[in-house]
Amino acid sequence: MCGITARVGDDDSLEALLGSLENLEYRGYDSAGIAMQNGSELAISKCEGEVSDLRSELAFTGQNGRVGIGHTRWSTHGPPTDENAHPHTGCHGRVAVVHNGIIENYAELREELRTRGHEFTSDTDTEVIPHLVEEELGAGRDAETAFRRAIDRLEGSYAIAMIVDDDPTIYATRNGSPLVVGVGETANYLASDVPAFLEFTDRVVYLEDDDVVAVTVDGHRITDATGDPISRSIETVDWDPEDAEKGSYDHYMLKEIHEQPMALRQTLHGRIDDDDVVLEEFPSGTFDDVSRVQLVACGTSYHAGMYGEWLLSNWGIDADTHIASEYAAYPAPVDENTLVIGVTQSGETADTLEALASARRRGARTLALTNVIGSTAARTCDDALFIRAGPEIGVAATKTFSSQVASLVLLGERLVRDVTGEPTEDHRQRLDALESLPEHVEMVTQDTLATAISRRWLGESGHFFIGRGNAYSVALEGALKFKEITYEHAEGFAAGELKHGPLALVTPETPVFAVGTGEHRNRLESNINEIQTRGAPVIAIAPRNATELADTADEFLPVPATHPDLVAILANVQLQLIAYHAADEMDRSIDKPRNLAKSVTVE
Structure with a gap:
């Protein structure tokens, strides 16, 4: 490192x-x-x-x-x-x-x-x-x-x-x-x-x-x-x-949060043609023989992998996500029809490389989803898909998460078409929303209440983040960002799991950030009520048209209304800003958080 x-x-x-x-x-x-x-x-x-x-x-x-x-x-x-x-x-x-x-x-x-x-x-x-x-x-x-x-x-x-x-x-x-x-x-x-x-x-x-x-x-x-x-x-x-300089920004992290629209445009450029996904690396039929997908990753990349797993599973593909260090030690079963995707920003993450090597030794096909051409993962895997986000200097990953998820959406669409012979059910609407994603992220970064909310709701005994579906992976990522750069306790949970244990930790001093995608609104609203009954404040991050959540929560951080599969990406940008402004308020070392480093090249 x-x-x-x-x-x-x-x-x-x-x-x-x-x-x-x-x-x-x-x-x-x-x-x-x-x-x-x-x-x-x-x-x-x-x-x-x-x-x-x-x-x-x-x-x-x-x-x-x-x-x-x-x-x-x-x-x-x-x-x-x-x-x-x-x-x-x-x-x-x-x-x-x-x-x-x-x-x-x-x-x-x-x-x-x-x-x-x-x-x-x-x-x-x-x-x-x-x-x-x-x-x-x-x-x-x-x-x-x-x-x-x-x-x-x-x-x-x-x-x-x-x-x-x-x-x-x-x-x-x-x-x-x-x-x-x-x-x-x-x-x-x-x-x-x-x-x-x-x-x-x-x-x-x-x-x-x-x-x-x-x-x-x-x-x-x-x-x-x-x-x-x-x-x-x-x-x-x-x-x-x-791209590797701070420019007029106080921190690389803030610069890279604001670079997400540009990074996403680079990720998507030339890869959507009308209602089809065009990946030069993977023409139609590339994945015809794939019967199972495993994603291996660490940290933020693991949360991106979880997001990808949720998409693939919803689209009928057998998919699982594994923490790379655990996969290397306790590998999951694979065969020649298994595609193991290593999600790694640097392409040099030691645990992910070892997990990919383990999969290769046992006959699986491997694919690197990475930001760095020429990286070890890109060179040693059977295939590589580059997220094209540009250099990321801040230790806390931001723009690479968005580009990883967008790349997994594209890759998922290609996989589904090859494996099932048909596109996903609402692919046209999803691809339209994907093309609008850079503009929507820009709207979030230019018009956000994150600064005021982060100051108003700094908790005394912890911060919880909850979500359902793909919002669960973003809840985990939001908690990770918060703890990485504020050094305050933060945890992410599946919203329905609160009542199975974590609710014991909820007090008036534990703000809860609830991520909604526009789906299952009644269930998330019920979870918010459970939290508020215990006296904790709830900040909802959801589409602008989710008026019932806006009315129920103590605070509301809106994001543009878009395809439900992509809302959580926009919510994640709000959570990045929450973490950044909270850490800035606490005068933390934002770009160089204690005990951490960007590229984890040791096991």
């Missing part, structure tokens, strides 16, 4: 490295550090805290160099301290290493190195790597050979970048953690994610597991685990550098 970056250029790399680290802070912000090579030795600066703290320290050092590596940390082994910050070095300071992932056999390697006289200064698993490399260098091996021999000893997941004191080359490799090369005119880059260097170049090379890359100012050379040359294509990323 950490972010690593590197640069080698014909000029000083410090400022570019700092900017890249700032662009990667969504991957971790417990500590940060940089190592620079000035031609004869390594200069290292690192500290607990955010990249801004590192920048302040560097203002007094005069550190510079054409070759450098950087790291922003999400702690796994050892607390966030100066000592545990990356880069790490060996005993003699000849080698500096940054690492994302987990070295599973580090304790064994550490003990082995200690018996040979090595001294360690951190609690991290990473520190064994530079010690292993220094041993190989001490035995007379060149830097690349020393690097290869060191990584041959490692077990686990990792993306590693290394520099050596007397070599103007960056050496790097990956195994289970993302790493991408940025190809520039006067400099070349390495990073965990493209946004790190997007302002400098849009030409990228996605590395595969076990690739070893040597990057110099003149270019890059990729070899496999045995040292044989490999050719990887240079691709052009179509993201605009401004």
